[in-house]
Amino acid sequence: MKFRGRTISKGYAEGEALVSSNNISFLGDVDVETGMVVADDIDIAGKSIKNKILVFPSGRGSTVGTYVLLRMKKKNTAPKAIVNVETEPIIAVGAILAEIPLIDKLTFKSELIDPLKYIKSGDYIVVNATEGWVEVNEDC
Numbered sequence: 001m002k003f004r005g006r007t008i009s010k011g012y013a014e015g016e017a018l019v020s021s022n023n024i025s026f027l028g029d030v031d032v033e034t035g036m037v038v039a040d041d042i043d044i045a046g047k048s049i050k051n052k053i054l055v056f057p058s059g060r061g062s063t064v065g066t067y068v069l070l071r072m073k074k075k076n077t078a079p080k081a082i083v084n085v086e087t088e089p090i091i092a093v094g095a096i097l098a099e100i101p102l103i104d105k106l107t108f109k110s111e112l113i114d115p116l117k118y119i120k121s122g123d124y125i126v127v128n129a130t131e132g133w134v135e136v137n138e139d140c
Helices: 065-074 089-098
Strands: 002-009 012-019 053-056 081-084 102-108 124-128 133-137
Touching: 002 089, 065 089, 081 089, 081 124, 089 102, 102 133
Parallel strands: 012 053, 053 081, 081 102
Antiparallel strands: 002 102, 002 133, 012 124, 124 133
16 A cells, blocks of 8 residues: 655665554653663553564654754664654654655645554655655565
């Protein structure tokens, strides 16, 4: 299934999706050194976002999260790409600085959809934020 979306940070990535129904802050919710989600109140606590396509509603919290995402990219612990329901400025700036593909506001047949209803953890997905689309293949 292929969805159109709004490009926030251009780029291309493909791989395994890791999906959270919670908003995420890169400051405090994720360990920079390992990429592990350490916040107890997030449904993917104990999982690594490293080299995953991270799908979650939006960001929460501190502006320092922008720089944490950049630091994670430099330490090779960042996600390959991010898909949000609706991106907020902290995540947007962090992804742009770190050159992590980021897309939000997905649509299907011109209707806005919630990616959390169509993408599940473990799905193989392709994010082409340069052209503005996400493709989901649940069979891989």
